Each structure stands twice: as C-alpha cells, then as structure tokens.
Amino acid sequence: EPEVTQTPSHQVTQMGQEVILRCVPISNHLYFYWYRQILGQKVEFLVSFYNNEISEKSEIFDDQFSVERPDGSNFTLKIRSTKLEDSAMYFCASSTTHYEQYFGPGTRLTVT
Amino acid sequence: KQEVTQIPAALSVPEGENLVLNCSFTDSAIYNLQWFRQDPGKGLTSLLLIQSSQREQTSGRLNASLDKSSGRSTLYIAASQPGDSATYLCAVLMDSSYKLIFGSGTRLLVRP
Numbered sequence A: 001e002p003e004v005t006q007t008p009s010h011q012v013t014q015m016g017q018e019v020i021l022r023c024v025p026i027s028n029h030l031y032f033y034w035y036r037q038i039l040g041q042k043v044e045f046l047v048s049f050y051n052n053e054i055s056e057k058s059e060i061f062d063d064q065f066s067v068e069r070p071d072g073s074n075f076t077l078k079i080r081s082t083k084l085e086d087s088a089m090y091f092c093a094s095s096t097t098h099y100e101q102y103f104g105p106g107t108r109l110t111v112t
Numbered sequence B: 001k002q003e004v005t006q007i008p009a010a011l012s013v014p015e016g017e018n019l020v021l022n023c024s025f026t027d028s029a030i031y032n033l034q035w036f037r038q039d040p041g042k043g044l045t046s047l048l049l050i051q052s053s054q055r056e057q058t059s060g061r062l063n064a065s066l067d068k069s070s071g072r073s074t075l076y077i078a079a080s081q082p083g084d085s086a087t088y089l090c091a092v093l094m095d096s097s098y099k100l101i102f103g104s105g106t107r108l109l110v111r112p
Helices: none
Strands: A005-007 A010-013 A019-024 A031-037 A043-050 A053-057 A065-068 A075-079 A088-095 A107-111 B004-007 B010-014 B019-025 B030-038 B044-051 B056-059 B062-067 B072-077 B086-094 B100-102 B106-111
Touching (some): A005 A088, A010 A019, A019 A031, A043 A065, A043 A075, A043 B100, A075 A088, B004 B086, B019 B086, B019 B106, B030 B062, B030 B072, B044 B056, B044 B072, B072 B086
Parallel strands (some): A010 A107, B010 B106
Antiparallel strands (some): A019 A075, A031 A043, A043 A053, A065 A075, B062 B072, B086 B100, B086 B106
C-alpha cells in the first residue's frame, strides 16, 4: 500500500542553523501539508501546498519557514534559523483532493 | 475559531470491554472528520473518515458516528484488545479550508 515517507527520522541541530525536512508524498496525490506536534501538545497545522504554491498557512508559518516541491516526488520544509521552540515532531501529509489526508511517520527535530 | 475537545484525556480498561471515545467541536461548518491512531513517538494512522453528510462509518471493530448539528463525534471500539493501546485523535476539516484541526487526544490503555 502506498505511503508517505519522511527523512530523516530524527534531526539534531544547533540553534540558528538551517534545517531541511524531506517528504515523499503518495505518488498520485496533489495536495501536500506540513504539521507539527510539540511534545505533549496538539498536532498543529503549518501549511498546505497545491499546484506549486501555498494554498493556506497558519500564523506559526512565518518568514523563517518555507516549502518547496523541487521535483516531481519530494516535498520539503525549510526552517532558516532554528530556535529552541522549533523542537517538535514534524509530520508531512498528502491527499488526492479536499479529502482524506495520509500522514508520514514524522521527523523528530531537536534544537539544542 | 474552531475548537476540538476530546474526553476523556486518558482511559484504562480491561481487555474485552467495549468503549466509547468522545470528540466535540464548536463550529459545525465542517467538511469531514477523521479519527487517527498515534502510537508513542510514531506517526498518525487514519482509522475512519466521516463526511459531513454521513452519520457513521465502520471498519472492523471500530465504528465512528457524527452528529454535525450538535458538534459531536464518537469512536466506538468493540471487544478491546491490548494492541488497541494508543492515543486516539480526532480532527476536523473545515469548509473552505485545507487544514485539519486536531483535538488533544484520548490515551487508551487496554489491560490484559
């Protein structure tokens, strides 16, 4: 069964460094998403992406964040200058239409 | 602003019991509602999706119901097993939006 994959599974970085989290959505899906979950808190929406542009973003998704679909298979989330409070589990998701979202296993980001 | 609440926050039951998890939302203008399972440190597995026009969905021992007008959904688990132990999250997708809004989850422990 097709699934969303994410790499790396765990990323440790120092405050102020740039990180890129990678996702491979399900191949025939057209809508892509990033969510995050800070330890012990709710899963929060960051951004949705369709037709090579951002379709919706939350107030969390400020200028430090960017997303890109550099080729036909990858979907990336870049954090330009990481902060301690960016430590969280980051989930990628994809969907065919405005419908059921399928989530990847997540990347645990630890900022020290 | 949509708020999603899940009660109880934690639940411990003996194996074999039937149980009900509750989810409520404040804004009834939803497009659909999804129930997810999350194992510790892992991703989100979609269990059931109910469209706003539907009343319930079933998959194996799981049955989810939706009462959109009262802002409530329940997840019924029949004949619980230790392997059902996990956190169960509900999330709503609003009309004219791409983002899922999550509840904080119910942590379920099924004791052998």
